[in-house]
Amino acid sequence: MQVVIIGSGNVASHMAKAFVLNGIPLIQVFGRNSEELKKIAEELNVPYSTEHLAEADVYFICVSDNSIEDVSKLITKKDGLVAHTSGSLPKEILVGEYRKSSFYPLQTFSKSKALDYKKIPFFIEAENEADKELLFELANKVSENVMESSHEKRKYIHLTAVFACNFVNHLFSKAKEISDSQKIPFDYFLPLIDETVQKIHEIEPKLAQTGPAVRNDVRVLQLHEQLLKDESLEIYKTMNHSIKKMYEL
């Protein structure tokens, strides 16, 4: 059983690494960006190509959602299995005569950040039992946490992840913008941030809420609004409004 990864971005490079580290026979990384492909190929000692897609049993398309459809047309092998790694798109976005599937790793991938692949939940959807079993077998080599998921459910998993990860990271960026503007080292906030996350391992987030909005501390809320402008002020108002709604304040 031989697999190919298509793509050279964050997801592709981590999936390639996870496969190679766990003995999955990755025979090629394929894509457009030869510089990025070369880095992956050299690190993992795997062939790469920008021109000739290798013949494989399973193709993993690890490119941005906007490109999946176009990229999927490059695969001409009819008796192969193709999986995309999108949280939001159905497996039917893939265009070809091969068998279609989805192989969604619930994690945030940045190239320069090492990951413990064992803990990443993988969500799998396939056309038939045999393909599902094959994808489970591969995912189980990488992770301890492999599940089946319909497209309908996967959409909501991805949406939840956007709130719990992408938007959270953006709040960190905005927080750093504020502290940078006053020459306050962002490192001061790391113990607070770590504790914010540790807390929800033990307490429901709704019960862990602290801060001026949940106390309906009008004086502080007004003071803060005076210190903010533009998108930061919009975020401040939107989040406080939502907190007040949640706690019926």
Added chain:
Amino acid sequence: MQVVIIGSGNVASHMAKAFVLNGIPLIQVFGRNSEELKKIAEELNVPYSTEHLAEADVYFICVSDNSIEDVSKLITKKDGLVAHTSGSLPKEILVGEYRKSSFYPLQTFSKSKALDYKKIPFFIEAENEADKELLFELANKVSENVMESSHEKRKYIHLTAVFACNFVNHLFSKAKEISDSQKIPFDYFLPLIDETVQKIHEIEPKLAQTGPAVRNDVRVLQLHEQLLKDESLEIYKTMNHSIKKMYEL
């Protein structure tokens, strides 16, 4: 040197514990809520009162910002030192003939969650050098991370903390609302959330951003908007708008 803590909420209970654990002579916890005071007093083996405020060298007012002014009037001792623990209010909010100060712990406190006090940054402001030194001495017994901070700077530290902690926790609440609505266990998202935070210990948050907004993935953004309503939709739009602005998309 004897100290009293006024208050029985999250901050008061953790401050009392941090003081007792580190050998600071806490002679009383004082407040209105006898039930909560009793819990703190029994756990730490410290006297409590709802009526007679003990005579002490330093009083720590650990109550919500809205109540600090009123509570400060209860302290009639003229040669004492009084500190509030608010991130946003000036020390001059305190009303009395005593010396005024601020003693701000940068952390999120929930009663049921144990904390490593050593890592909490404390920000101190006082009227004179002697008081500053005294408060540093106390804070240094609790934490490895004690600094001076003007009110002006402290306001921005608190504001940054609201973005990095309070709003982040609310995003976790909203994320859980979405996953609960589809009967998806919120535990699935904990490795993702942990990694989101581990990442910013190594990478600037601005460089760690992932997700559909920073990829300007219009198809996914539209799909997600269709799945959301009310405050969740407002947050979705506000955050995506801010992400696009930050990355000039």
